[in-house]
């Protein structure tokens with residue numbers, strides 16, 4: 422079965438095979454392993470030893486995003502969030518439920534964030550200490566320019582938190598080139614092509630120390646994770662780790678090292694093109710114009726045909742070995758297809774053929790968009 426949902430993604434058998442051992446996380450062998458794994462991640466993030474810390478947290482992307490917001494914004498602290506789609510909305514709600522103030526900057530759905538609009542919003546409100554930004558907005562499929570926005574945040578003397586959950590490993594990121602960034606956060610089960618269960622922040626040490634004590638949650642406190650590492654060693658994980666998931670990540674990083682970030686981005690881009698052009702050739706309508714379509718996820722308009730039924734389409738595709746999401750994140754009905762994971766353009770071409778068959782099976786004759 423190909424998982425095109427997008428995330429958790431299709432993984433290699435070699436990655437999944439790392440789960441077959443029992444592991445004692447407090448044993449010295451695991452400590453050596455974890456310290457080395459942290460070093461690998463620091464290098465991938467473009468971090469600098471002594472300036473940036475790799476902070477793992479058990480769980481999902483939602484958890485690490487909350488941890489970053491709590492750890493760098495004080496209670497009542499104010500963050501500007503460009504409202505780029507479903508995952509920006511999550512960041513806004515996470516901030517509010519943690520007792521921080523999220524101020525939204527409207528962004529047209531499917532449009533990139535305008536750095537000039539961020540600069541103007543920061544000028545207009547000096548009480549905004551942070552900008553929270555989704556790098557790859559998995560809701561829309563648009564990639565937002567975190568470097569250009571980061572430059573205006575830096576010029577304004579403010580700080581930034583980057584949700585890189587569906588970006589890290591494939592899209593370029595270098596935290597040492599962006600000193601305005603307090604933390605970037607990501608999980609293992611998207612562009613890193615590993616398994617779900619652990620999330621990471623790569624964070625600025627000086628800021629962790631300066632903000633320590635304000636999280637209001639022991640579980641979601643990045644400064645506490647940092648202090649634990651300083652006290653007990655970088656091979657020590659605060660509370661029981663998902664050790665097998667980390668072992669699988671280590672194997673997945675071997676494949677990323679071999680392919681390189683640029684190679685991975687090129688493969689995902691080729692996957693996306695095969696899918697984008699393929700669905701267009703089937704008579705379907707992609708949601709985004711090609712110029713704004715990112716390499717991570719493609720939303721496709723639901724066909725105008727009254728026989729359209731997303732779940733029926735999903736089930737028909739599943740019977741052909743292709744699994745896509747059974748929900749959509751766009752303002753009008755769509756289906757969404759992930760282009761990330763251990764898959765190739767040939768897999769995507771097969772997925773397009775399966776879509777053609779599935780549309781016939783569920784009785785779709787009009788494939789053009791209902792809402793163009």
Ligand SMILES: *Cc1c(COP(=O)(O)O)cnc(C)c1O
Nearest residue numbers: 481482483508557559584586587
């Ligand atoms: C997947 C994703 C998340 C977090 O998802 P979880 O289900 O909590 O792991 C956050 N942001 C973006 C952009 C994502 O794609």
